[in-house]
Amino acid sequence: MKIYEFRRAPNPRRVQMFLTEKNIDVEYVQVNVRNGENRESDYLNINPKSGVPALQLDNGNVISESMAICRYFDAIQPEPYLFGETPEEKGLVEMWNRKIEIEGMNPVGECLRNSSEAFKDRAVPDPRVTKQIPELAERGSMLANRFLGDINERLSKNKYVAGENFSMADINLYVFLDFASWVKVIPTEDHQSLIKWKEVISARKCAKVFES
């Protein structure tokens, strides 16, 4: 099996960090998103929506969507538990994964994709033309900044995003923070809990994927 990805893109990073924490080795194949390789027919035959990452199994079947790829490996090797161990933990990790994606990652994506010249006519990750709407960039930035405050509040009362244990939600938040910095959404002195949490996560081995 192999994972098609683009090393420094946020969604592939989520999978890289997850697999690092799980100590799972998979072959990676690079698809250059910057020069549009992901929108050429070879890759569209693997993932018609053009996004990375995509996991191709040995039988040829393809699983796209970062969280679905992580879930596949989690089902094969549940430990360490990154999607929660108890029913309560599982619910909380799922809740925070969705909140980080919907309230954090998506607004940053909207901001970047509706403002950057590099994404002209590609305002959503899809090979078909999608025009930019500048107002969405503005709103995305506002929502992402709002989320910094919300997640700081959560971390002021919890060691990790979902509670007492490190989980996929921490990986998602860590990737969100890096992605958000691309559009200049950055924690300020008002986000001390978030800044301290980031220092803790930076020391973990999964954070080393940001060095590659």
Ligand SMILES: N[C@@H](CCC(=O)N[C@@H](CS)C(=O)NCC(=O)O)C(=O)O
């Ligand atoms: N929801 C998908 C999003 C995949 C996605 O948008 N990936 C970005 C890289 S972070 C991409 O492939 N962009 C290529 C493009 O926009 O052309 C996931 O979770 O994997």
